[in-house]
Amino acid sequence: MSSTTPANHTITPRDRKFAHANNMRWWANGDPIGTAFWNAFSATFPDGERFFMDSVRHFREHVSPSLREQIKGFLAQEAIHSREHVTFNRLVSEDGYDVAAIEVRNKEELDEARTEHPIGQLAITMGLEHFTAILAHALLSDPRHLEGAPEAVQDLWRWHAMEEVEHKAVAFDTYMEVMKDVSPFKRWWIRSFVMLRTTWDMAVFQGWAMGRLLEQDGINLSRSKWRMARFLLKEPGIIRSIAWAYLQYFRPGFHPWAIDDRHLLRAEEARLAEAA
């Protein structure tokens, strides 16, 4: 089990442009719940990824040259993701979903997070990067998650997922380097405490945001609990599929590359090369 980033691991920004897709209303296989789940995430990405970038960039001059190089790749990747999800969110809006309220509340929460100590902000990013990495792993390894989506939408999420896996340890390694003089227990405690708090905040936010989107479909979230539970836990069961990997984060000595999913990167590279 690896406790470091693999030697010579490189982070390659791929400046891809999301091709437009028609009929984004229930793009996730005709399922309003699945569509709301991914749309709610996407609405948070442009500002969220800017927060990730700023919290890591803050420490760029305090780390080794090799990590600084990885940070450079991470910043470039997140900037492109942010740009492409602006396009995705616009298409979602054009096809009838108002996402403005979600974007506003997300920005307010991030502005509040920006008042925390820089290490606290980095720890939030480290936790959320673990989330995105394990969601990305699930998306890339189980085709049911994107089944039935327009090809351009699948391409966007798969490309984003791939790069999330590729740069999954950058915030973590930054945290470990800048906290190297702090006791292992304290490092673990801050990491775990912030993750628990972030998980709670994210779950509350995601539930609220999905409710806002579903009410635009005339669906009352509190009356659709079974449908929601089925989507999250059974079919396709996105939360069930990330549960084990989520818990790994709390293990003392954990490192993101302890889950070695470079085979997913290689498979996706091959797919992109073939498509090109």
Ligand SMILES: [Fe+2]
């Ligand atoms: Fe991203």
Ligand SMILES: [Fe+2]
């Ligand atoms: Fe990321």
